[in-house]
Amino acid sequence: MKRLKKEILLKFGKRIQLLRKGKGFSQESLAYEIGVHRTYMGFIERGERNLTLLNIEKLSHALDITLSDLFNF
Numbered sequence: 001m002k003r004l005k006k007e008i009l010l011k012f013g014k015r016i017q018l019l020r021k022g023k024g025f026s027q028e029s030l031a032y033e034i035g036v037h038r039t040y041m042g043f044i045e046r047g048e049r050n051l052t053l054l055n056i057e058k059l060s061h062a063l064d065i066t067l068s069d070l071f072n073f
Contacts, residue, residue, distance in 0.1 A: 010047035011073045017045040019063045019070075034058035 020030050020041075027041040034055060043049040051059075060067050 005050075006047060009050060012051075012071070013045040013047040015070065015073055016041075016059065016063075019065065020045075023063055025062075030059075030062060033062040 020027070025033070027045070028038040031038040031041040035058065036055065040049065044051060056070065057067065060070050063070070
């Protein structure tokens with residue numbers, strides 16, 4: 001089960017990184033938009049943090065995509 005949890009965190013992190021770069025955000029600027037520390041963005045993109053639903057929603061708004069598109073791996 002732990003392996004599956006890590007796998008989805010890695011996929012989600014890569015998806016966030018791809019979308020962030022596509023929108024022209026730096027990690028720092030996206031972190032500012034959603035109200036987290038810049039190092040936290042790196043943790044997210046490397047699959048080292050399990051985000052809350054509230055932060056996932058903030059990411060979708062900041063990246064201007066739907067929640068379902070955010071999970072379109």
